[in-house]
Every structure is written in structure tokens, then in C-alpha cells.
Amino acid sequence: MTTAYLNGEFVPLEDARISPMDRGFLFGDGIYEVIPSYGGNMVGFARHMQRLDQGLSAIQLDNPLSTEAWQSLLASLIEKDQGEHLGLYLQVTRGTSLIRNHKFPSECRQTVFAYPFEVNAPCNGNPAEAACYRVATAHDRRWRRCDIKSVALLGNVLHMMEGVNAGADEVLLFNEQDELTEAAACNVFVVEGSRIVTPPLDQAKLPGVTRNMLVDILRNERMPIYEETVSRAKLLAADEVWLTSSTKEIAPVIAIDDEPVGDGRPGAVWAQAQTLFARHRFTL
Numbered sequence: 441m442t443t444a445y446l447n448g449e450f451v452p453l454e455d456a457r458i459s460p461m462d463r464g465f466l467f468g469d470g471i472y473e474v475i476p477s478y479g480g481n482m483v484g485f486a487r488h489m490q491r492l493d494q495g496l497s498a499i500q501l502d503n504p505l506s507t508e509a510w511q512s513l514l515a516s517l518i519e520k521d522q523g524e525h526l527g528l529y530l531q532v533t534r535g536t537s538l539i540r541n542h543k544f545p546s547e548c549r550q551t552v553f554a555y556p557f558e559v560n561a562p563c564n565g566n567p568a569e570a571a572c573y574r575v576a577t578a579h580d581r582r583w584r585r586c587d588i589k590s591v592a593l594l595g596n597v598l599h600m601m602e603g604v605n606a607g608a609d610e611v612l613l614f615n616e617q618d619e620l621t622e623a624a625a626c627n628v629f630v631v632e633g634s635r636i637v638t639p640p641l642d643q644a645k646l647p648g649v650t651r652n653m654l655v656d657i658l659r660n661e662r663m664p665i666y667e668e669t670v671s672r673a674k675l676l677a678a679d680e681v682w683l684t685s686s687t688k689e690i691a692p693v694i695a696i697d698d699e700p701v702g703d704g705r706p707g708a709v710w711a712q713a714q715t716l717f718a719r720h721r722f723t724l
């Protein structure tokens with residue numbers, strides 16, 4: 441049985457209930473995070489808290505809990521679950537108002553929800569253990585503030601289904617200029633020769649905690665990491681392509697639109713990067 445947290449109480453996940461008048465349900469008016477936890481240790485907790493604060497303040501919502509309160513709430517979920525490899529989902533919405541109006545209600549108590557779910561064991565950089573991805577490509581039609589980790593994910597969901605319907609596991613998205621933005625639920629890196637490149641952050645991309653941790657790790661290790669625009673041509677000519685997210689860490693893309701990336705196997709630079717990530721995941 442999974443234990444969830446809802447508005448101050450720990451309850452069995454299947455018994456957790458919120459009102460259909462919750463603005464998260466009616467408007468997607470909320471912010472979420474997903475934090476991995478391995479062997480009881482969270483990865484990137486401070487960074488997830490920082491992005492949560494940024495997202496909440498971008499939609500003019502107060503953070504209902506202090507960082508310490510989030511930490512102890514999530515620690516309780518980990519302890520109750522006892523799972524070795526977990527994702528911790530947390531969501532804050534503007535709450536329930538009995539009058540449905542696009543305008544923010546003057547008085548509304550936030551809804552706070554969190555629950556743990558099982559994820560795969562993280563990889564230590566061994567190609568034989570890599571979870572590999574085949575991806576499709578699509579023009580990025582999501583809203584214009586993709587930097588906010590909003591629960592309004594319909595655009596992402598529809599994009600993901602484009603990929604799934606094309607027989608892929610993820611989808612790489614391009615802006616009007618045919619430049620790579622990110623994937624439906626991941627950031628993207630490409631390797632060209634010895635250069636590792638990821639598109640620069642702006643309002644068209646989520647500032648991925650994993651992306652930013654990886655950039656920091658590669659910089660600290662003096663690896664050649666660049667934040668540069670990636671054209672479609674550059675992407676398709678890349679030796680390696682990686683997806684990053686909290687639950688995938690660094691995942692090698694082995695095919696794009698059914699064409700192999702490199703030799704269609706996890707690349708040598710990926711193995712190096714995932715090995716470094718495994719070494720530093722709990723220290724950043």
C-alpha cells in the first residue's frame with residue numbers, strides 16, 4: 441500500500457481525495473516537482489526546492505511549506521514506503537474555490553499533495569545497463585512559458601502521444617526556427633566529436649535539475665560542455681544524443697525517427713557522463 445500526503449495528513453494513496461473545484465483540476469493552476477530518492481537519499485533536493493519556489497512565485501502562489509517541512513514530509517513518505525528506488529511527486533495547487541473564475545480567488549488555501557512511486561535503479565554508466573530510448577520529432581506547440589514547471593501539461597501529453605503513436609518512447613521538440621528546445625518530459629544533450637552541447641535555457645525550456653546538475657558536473661570535470669542552439673541538422677548529424685530528467689538521469693537516444701544515432705548504441709561519452717553523474721549525484 442502506498443502512503444500519500446494530502447493537506448497535512450498521511451493517507452493511503454487510494455483514499456486521497458480532492459474537490460473537482462480544485463483549481464489544479466479546473467485550470468491546471470499549480471506547480472509540481474519529481475525528486476528521485478535512492479536508498480533513502482534524495483537527489484538534487486535543494487535544486488528542486490529552488491525551482492518549486494521559482495514556479496510558485498511565477499504564478500503568484502506562496503510556498504505553503506518551508507524547505508525543512510518539505511524535507512521532513514518527503515522523508516516520512518520514503519520511510520513509510522521503504523522502497524529503494526523512488527520518485528517523489530509533489531504538487532501545490534491554488535486550492536479549491538466554489539466559484540469557478542479565471543481570476544485568482546481572494547481567499548483560497550493551497551492544496552498540497554505528495555506521493556512516492558517506484559522508479560528504475562539508477563545506472564552507474566555501464567552501457568549494458570543503460571535504458572535506451574527511441575524518439576520521434578515534432579514542432580514544439582506547447583505554451584510560451586515552458587520554463588515554469590506548471591501542471592498544465594496537456595501540450596506535453598499530446599506531444600508525448602505523437603511519439604508513442606509513431607512507435608517511439610519520447611519526442612524531441614523544435615521551435616519556429618527549427619531549433620531543438622527539449623523533449624516532452626526531458627532536456628536534451630548532443631555530442632558532436634568531443635563537444636557536448638545542450639540548448640541554452642530560456643522560456644521555451646524547463647530548467648531541468650538533472651540538466652543543470654550535469655552541466656555543473658561536466659564543467660567541474662573540465663569536459664567540453666557548451667550551451668548553444670542546436671539546429672535540426674546538427675541534431676541529426678550528432679554522434680550521440682541524450683535525454684535528461686530526474687527519473688531517467690542521462691538516457692542515451694539510440695534512434696531518431698527510426699534512424700540510428702551514431703552506431704545505435706549508448707556512446708562512449710554517454711558512459712563517461714553517466715559514470716560521473718553516478719559519482720556525484722548525491723553531492724550536488
Ligand SMILES: Cc1ncc(COP(=O)(O)O)c(C=O)c1O
Pocket residue numbers: 474596622623624625626627646647648649650651684685686687
Ligand atoms: C518538459 C520537461 N523538460 C525537462 C524535464 C527534466 O527536468 P528534471 O531534470 O528537473 O526532472 C522535465 C521533467 O519532468 C520536463 O517535464
